[in-house]
Each structure stands twice: as C-alpha cells, then as structure tokens.
Amino acid sequence: MVSEKRMTQPTGASTSVELTIATPEGVLFRLPLAGPASRLYAMLVDIVIVLGTVNGIGLLGYVIFAKVPGFGFMVITLAEFAIGFAYGALLEGFWNGQTIGKRLFHLRVIDQAGLPLRIEQAWVRNLMRVFDALPFAYLMGGISVLSSPLMQRFGDRVAGTLVVRQTPLAVPAEESWMRQKYNSFQEYPTIAVHLRREATPELAGLIQDALRRRNELAPYARREIYRELAKYLQSEISPFPDELVERLSDEQYLINSSGILFGDQRPS
C-alpha cells in the first residue's frame, strides 16, 4: 500500500494537506487531513463536555456520599480520572473514530492505511495524551502536528492513526452549461478543439467556479470577473469570430466555453 502526502490547491481557497492512498486494485484516492486549528476547536468542545460530565458526577457523588465524604471524594476522583482517558478512547473506538467535538467539526480519526481505526489504536492515542499535553497546552502535540507530514501528534504516530476532514458532500449538481440546448461555439470546431487543448485544468476550474458562484457574487464583482475571464479566453486562448462574440454576453461566453470544455463533443 503506497501512501504519499502532498500539498494541493483544491477548488476551495484554502490550502490543504492530503494523503493519497493507493488501493490494491490500483485506485488512487485522496484524504484531506485535518489541520491543527480545527482539531484544537474539536478538543475544546470535548474538554467542555468532559468537564461537564465530571462535574455532574461530582455533584451526584456529593449527594450520594453525603455521609461518607472521604469515600465520595475517592470515587469521584477516580471516576474523573478514568473518564478523562476513556471519553476519547471509547467514543473514537466505538463511534467510527469520532468524539462529539470531532463530529461537530467534521473530523474523524482513521488508521494510516485509510481504514477505520481499531479500539486498541483509540486507547493508545488517547493514553499518549499525557505526553502530547507536555509541558502545557498540548505544546508537544502541536509541534508534532506541524512537523509531521501527516499532521500526526505523537499519540497518532505511535498508534498509526491520523485525523481527516470529512465534510459531507453531495453529488455535484447540474451545471449551467448542461441546461442549454444549443452551443454556438460548436459551429467552430477548430477553435473549440483549440480551446479544449489549450485550457489548463486550473483555468477550466476557475471558469466553472465563477459560473457556479454566480449568485454568491455581488453584481458588480460578477460583471468584472466574467468580463476579465471572457477577455482572457478570447484574446489568449480561443479567438472565436468577432461577429459571434459581439452577440454574446460575457456570461454566455463562459457558459459556452465550459460547454466545450466539459460537455458533449458530438456535433450538434
């Protein structure tokens, strides 16, 4: 099983680190790794939950052991101590690698090989917190995450686990170019082929993104962006005849272009 890490620039604006996994069938897929910030937020949520639980138990214990405060203290202290470690270990082990905080922030702990983590791994990575928390505020863990190619804290390195981002994804929706029945660019097959050949994946992605975010953009910004993109395509990549281009809005120009780039190539 080959895995490698690399920096990529996916569709979104944020830079992210990914783990590429090659399955025995020769399929490659990428897993986006969780950064230190989201992990910190998830941990803070978990700490609040643990403290809440522990204090609840403490109150309960105080009531139950009112006559024997010493034994009450003993039970509470040991219960708190156990919960501190068991919370993460049991939840991650039995709840598909997620604590409540991790679920809120769409994080998941998995095995380095892309498989679900095992219960032993969950225990090891949570017991190792005593080291990662040193000397204060998870400094060791933080240093380890920032210096590790897989963003692992020491507990993860020992247990062979990593934390991935797992935002829910839906099947991509229908694109604007799919809706139009007729694409005037297809009347110029030579220029169209040239466009397909010359456009880099980044440029194509940019056009697609600009169209997809049509309604998120302010009208002025949208006009500007579409004009820039259309002008660039027309002057640098695929000069369609002026008499055609003059009749098209910049937006229509881009829709036609993505139809050429992504769509059907049969002559209409």
Add this chain to the structure above:
Amino acid sequence: MILNLERFQVQARPRWTSLESLLGALESRPDRRLNPAEAQQLQELYAQTATDLNRVTHGALAPELRQYLERLVARAYAELYYAPPTRSEIWQPRRWLRIFRAFPETFRRQSRYFALAVLVTVLGCALGGLAVRYDPASVDVLLPADYLRNPGQRVHEEEQGQGEHRNSAQTEAAFSAQLIRHNIQVALLAAALGVTFGIGTALLLFENGIMLGAVAVRYTQQGFGLFMTAWLLPHGVFEIPSILIAGQAGFYLARLLLHRREDRNVRQSMRDWLVLVAGLAMMLVWAGIMEAFFSQHHAPVLPYEFKVAVAVAELALLTIYLLLTGRRETGAKAR
C-alpha cells in the same frame, strides 16, 4: 478531457446513490458485519465507482465530482478491507477478565525491557545512595522535601501524629484516591516517554532511583531503617515494581518505534503496550489503598515487624502472579 461528463453522470449516478445508501446502512450498524449478498454488492459497486473515479481523475475537469467520488471510494474501501472485531464480544465481561492472565504473560514475554528498567533504576539507586553515604551535604540537592532530609523529625512526627490518623478512614480514602491518580499519571508518563526513544523513560527511572537510594541510605544512617522499611514497603512492593513495569512499557515502545518497519504485527505489539499499562494501573490502585490505609499506621498501633511481614507476603504473591500465571497453558501450547 475526453470524457463526456453529462452523459457519464446520468449513467453513473444510480450506482453512486446505491453505494451511498449501502454504506450508510453499514456504517450505522454496530458490528459492521456484511451478509454474503451485501458483500457482493459492495464489492461490485466499489469496483464500478473506483473505475468511475479513475475516469474522472484522468479524463475530465471536474474537481467537485472527483472529490465526491474519492470520498465514496474511500468509504467503500474502508468497509471492504476492514476486518471488524466482533463488537458484541467486547461487551462480555469474560473478555475483560482476560487481562488478569494477559498481563503476566506480556510481562514475561517482554521481560528484557523490564530488566533494562531495573538496571537503570539500580544505577540511580547506587548513585543516590553513594552520594549520601560519602557526601551527606548532597541530600539538600537530591531530596526535594524537608521531611526526607530530616528523618528523625519525620519519624517523631509520624509516631506522635497517631491521633490524627486514627478514626479517619474518610481522610485515608481521599488520600488514597489522590495517590492512585498521581501514581498512575507518573507511570503512564514513563510508559509514554518511550516516544523519546526511551531517553525520557530512562531519565525518569534514573531520577526515581536516585531518590530511592538517597532516602534509604539517609534513614538507615540515622538508625531508622526498620521504621522506613515498615513505612514504605507495604505499598512500595507494588508501587516500585509498577514504576519498573512502566519503564518496561516505555522501553518496549521505544524499541517498537525504532524498528517499526520490521515489526509486521503492529496490532499485537500495541496490545502488549496497552496490557502492560492496564496491569500497572491495577497494581497502583492496590498500592494507593495500602499506602493510605496501612502504611501510615505506625507502632504501637501496628508493630513494624508485622508491617514488614505483610510487605514480604505481598511481594511473594506478586512474584508468583507475575511469574507463574498462565505459564502452564503457554507451555502446553508451545509443545
């Protein structure tokens, strides 16, 4: 850019949707077992979707679709290649009781790391003891707390302070909980410090040894040997070995990290570390109880000879447990 995305999506969407719903059903199932029909369906859908992913990766500019398919393939891959533990078994108490046999077995299997931990601690003891023996002034540096430096005063206080301890099982219970928590934390740290390739573990054990050696020599020099033995040993016979086992776990972890590639059965090796940690935690629970409820009582309430005898008996039981439990079965299996 050869792929016709539009037609492709229309054709493939049904299989993606059915894979998604199959995965949703599996992931929400606690034991994650597949029946044969599901396994076959999962295998087929996985293969098809993986092919789709390859086509999108190499043949089209569709970053979002690619991300979506990658996610789907990753989930299916995880379900296909993961051999789940049967989760229902995990909740059987009998399984949990196995720790009592697994602990001594693991202890013996990894005994060379225990020997290393003993060696480091003994070196520390020797250094601490010799330092105090030949340079009494060094106690100020070696022993942090006042009571360790002035045994006479401490013994006096302890023996006079009987009244305070009497009739205060409550205080002792609270005290024992604090001891247990503190000791487990320290021991766990020693075991976790294995990630520093054992250097941290060794330093911690060495420091522990120095303290031990210095205290022993100091008290013996001033004629409180019997008091100290009776004071420290009833819990010490569990506490000291458990710190040594923590050192054993630490060195074992260091060795694992240094030879990760060679070690094929990572799962078994990680389990050994966990078993050692769980075992020493149990030992420290006992040590904490003894320290709070038994060790703090001195003569005339409890004669020192009696306390030492209890300690010796404890040590004998611990030794028998660690060295002999499960030995016959393992031996029989080996034959």
